[in-house]
Amino acid sequence: MSSPTADVSVRIAWSDDAGAIAELQVRTWREVYADLLPAEALPDDVETAAATWRAALSRPGDARNRVLVALERNRVVGFAITSPATDPDRDPIVDAELSEVTIDPAERGKGHGSRLLQAAADTLVADRFERAVLWTMAGDDGLRKFLTEAGWAADGAHRELDLDGSGTTLVKQVRMHTALTGSIS
Template sequence: MALFRETADVSVRPAVAGDEFAVTDVQVASWRATGVLGEGVIKALDVSAMRERWSSAISSPPGPGFAVLVALDGPKVVGFAAVAPGQVLSLEVLPEWQRGGHGSRLLSAAVDRLRADGSDTVTTWALVDDTARAAFLKASGLGEDGRSRTLATGVREVVEHRWSAQI
């Protein structure tokens, strides 16, 4: 007999200690799936150091307005968003769980958090060649605002454009 759920068992909650493992896994899998960074950058990642940084961000945020949120499908962490005052620093969903509303729920929760902290705008950055992210941001009401930055990954430089919206 198949289990039927009348409502989806999906949610977003603040990250807690121990979530750094899933958050790191989501980030690496998402970056790999986009292909935009290149396999050389992915292979050069120090996953242990990433996990330690996420652990610190979750348990000891650097200041007011900083938070990590996780998207759940049942008990499984399938995505996350990291926010700072006025910004969504990162928003990633496991590739196999994309297009299920998790990204939208995370962005909505992040915007709610930004508003609660007094922000009236939201900004985020997207890699120039990440067309799926650009489409998601555009569909969510954000637009490119003309700012760009170049990041040195240690393997090659990548360019990001800033997206923003009034909230």
């Protein structure tokens, strides 16, 4: 007799997923980034976020802009955003950016993040990208550890973002990278 398996998957997000993605993003960011960012720098309006997500999912700016969702049954438990890389030292023809990987904190450790990261990599390879980068907050040790264990590495690039335009809410970030095909360059 075999044991039951979980009904889990990853797929490209639909515009109908906008509300679930927005709710997950707002709730997760407020929890995960509470010690890294001031509360006023974090989104708190699910309806506004859902409208933004709905527009982005309905009309992506580039055919290679993708949002993937990790599902447990039909419930969104994580999402990832992929696109061509925009950094001036990256080539958007062969370099991709994974601009976000968010997993519901209550769902971590169940394989959703690994499935989502692998699906993002597979999607990027299908879109003919050779390398991928991801900017992470310098203080987000959990994400950096997860990425490092998945074969990503810091590439030495770093930046500081001014979130409110006044210079009072600065976020230090480091860039991680990985080869999707061949070796990292």
